[in-house]
Amino acid sequence: MADVDNKEQSELGQDLVDVEKVEEETGEETKITACQLTVQMMQNPQILAALQERPDDLVETPTGYIESLPKVVKRQVNALKNLQVKCAQIEAKFHEEVHDLERKYAVLYQTLLDKRFEIITIYEPTEEECEWKPDEEDEISEELKEKAKIEDEKKNEGKQDPSGIPEFWWTVFKNVDLLSDVVQEHDEPILKLKDIEVKFSYAGKPVSFVLEFHFEPNEYFTNKVLKKTHRMRSEPDDSDPFSFDGPEIMGCTGCQEDWKKGKHVTLKTIKMKQKHKGCGTVHSVTKTVSHDSFFNFFAPPQVPESGDLDAAAEAILAADFEIGHCLYEHIIPRSVLYFTGEAIENDDDDYDEEGEEVDEEGEGEEDEENHSDYDSKKDQNPAECQQQ
Numbered sequence: 001m002a003d004v005d006n007k008e009q010s011e012l013g014q015d016l017v018d019v020e021k022v023e024e025e026t027g028e029e030t031k032i033t034a035c036q037l038t039v040q041m042m043q044n045p046q047i048l049a050a051l052q053e054r055p056d057d058l059v060e061t062p063t064g065y066i067e068s069l070p071k072v073v074k075r076q077v078n079a080l081k082n083l084q085v086k087c088a089q090i091e092a093k094f095h096e097e098v099h100d101l102e103r104k105y106a107v108l109y110q111t112l113l114d115k116r117f118e119i120i121t122i123y124e125p126t127e128e129e130c131e132w133k134p135d136e137e138d139e140i141s142e143e144l145k146e147k148a149k150i151e152d153e154k155k156n157e158g159k160q161d162p163s164g165i166p167e168f169w170w171t172v173f174k175n176v177d178l179l180s181d182v183v184q185e186h187d188e189p190i191l192k193l194k195d196i197e198v199k200f201s202y203a204g205k206p207v208s209f210v211l212e213f214h215f216e217p218n219e220y221f222t223n224k225v226l227k228k229t230h231r232m233r234s235e236p237d238d239s240d241p242f243s244f245d246g247p248e249i250m251g252c253t254g255c256q257e258d259w260k261k262g263k264h265v266t267l268k269t270i271k272m273k274q275k276h277k278g279c280g281t282v283h284s285v286t287k288t289v290s291h292d293s294f295f296n297f298f299a300p301p302q303v304p305e306s307g308d309l310d311a312a313a314e315a316i317l318a319a320d321f322e323i324g325h326c327l328y329e330h331i332i333p334r335s336v337l338y339f340t341g342e343a344i345e346n347d348d349d350d351y352d353e354e355g356e357e358v359d360e361e362g363e364g365e366e367d368e369e370n371h372s373d374y375d376s377k378k379d380q381n382p383a384e385c386q387q388q
Contacts, residue, residue, distance in 0.1 A: 091246070092244065103200045170193065171339050172338045172339050175338055189218070192216040194214045196211065196331075198327075208232055209328055211332075212227050213227075219260065220263040228298055230249050230325075231249070231252065232247045232249055254297070254298035266291055266299065267289070268289060269289075272285050272287055
C-alpha cells in the first residue's frame with residue numbers, strides 16, 4: 001500500500017510540474033498543452049474520484065462545486081484560467097489587427113465614398129452608372145418601362161430637376177428608429193446634412209473612431225462640421241480579463257457647437273413663479289434648462305476619474321454608444337439601403353419570424369380558453385379572489 005501511495009503522490013507531483021510548465025507557454029503550444037493536460041487529468045483515477053464525490057448537501061452552484069474540489073484540482077483549474085487569460089490577450093491582438101485592416105481598407109473605400117457624396121449633392125451620374133439590373137421578380141416589360149418613363153416626363157414637365165438627391169441623410173434618419181426617436185421637431189430644420197463620415201485613429205494611437213457630420217449652411221449655428229469621438233478598449237481589463245468580448249466603446253467626446261443668438265435648440269428658457277420667504281410676495285424668474293434634442297449627442301456627459309455616474313448619465317451614455325456604433329458599423333457604410341428602406345425591411349423580416357412564433361403560442365392559449373371544458377377559475381390566484 002505504501003508503494004501505491006508513493007506512486008500516486010509521484011503522479012500528482014508530476015501533474016503539478018506540468019501545470020507550472022503550462023503557465024509559461026503561449027500560442028499554439030498553449031492550446032496543445034491544454035489538451036494534453038485535460039487528457040492527463042481525466043486519466044488520473046484520484047482526480048476522477050475527487051470530481052465524482054460531490055457532497056450531498058452541497059449547494060448546486062458552479063461556485064460551490066469549485067470550492068469543494070481538492071487543492072490539486074483547483075491548482076489545475078487555475079492553470080486553465082491562466083491559459084484563458086492568454087487566449088484573451090491573443091484575441092486582443094487579433095482585434096488590433098482588424099482595426100489596422102479597417103484603417104487600410106478605409107483608404108480604398110474613400111474613392112467610392114467621395115463619389116457617393118458627389119452623387120448625393122451635385123454630380124449627375126451617366127446612363128451607364130445609373131443602369132441597375134433588378135431582381136428577377138422585379139423585372140418589368142419594355143412596354144411598361146416606356147409607359148412609366150412617359151408618365152414621369154409628364155409629371156415633371158416644367159419642373160426643374162433637383163440637384164443630387166434631396167434630403168438623402170434626413171430620409172435615412174427618418175427610416176432608422178434609433179435615430180428618429182431622438183430627433184425632435186425643432187431639430188428637423190437643422191438636419192440638412194451633406195455627408196456623414198467615419199475617421200479611424202492613426203496607427204500606434206489608442207483605438208478610436210470619429211463621426212463627422214457635414215452640414216449645409218443654416219440659421220442655427222456657424223459650424224460646418226460637428227464631430228463625435230468614440231474611444232474604444234480593445235484589450236482585456238486586468239481586474240476582469242474574462243469579461244473581454246472584443247472592442248467596446250469606453251467613452252466619447254463631443255465638440256463645441258457655435259449657436260447663433262436665440263437659436264440654441266438644446267436649451268430652453270422657462271418662467272417660474274417664486275415666493276419670497278420673508279414678505280410673501282410672488283415674482284417671476286427666468287431660468288435656462290436643458291431641452292431634448294438630437295444635438296445633445298455632441299455634448300455627452302463627462303465620465304469622472306472615479307468612473308461613477310448617476311443613472312441618468314449612464315442611460316444617456318448607453319444611448320450615445322448605441323447610436324455611435326450603429327452609425328459606424330451599419331448606417332454609414334450602407335446608407336443607400338437605409339435611404340431606400342431595404343436594410344430596414346431585412347431587419348423587419350427577422351422580427352416577423354420571431355413574431356409568428358409568438359402568435360402561434362398566443363393562438364394556443366386562446367384555443368385553451370375557448371375550449372368547452374376550460375374553467376377560467378382554475379387560473380385565478382386564490383388570494384386575489386379573496387381580496388375581491
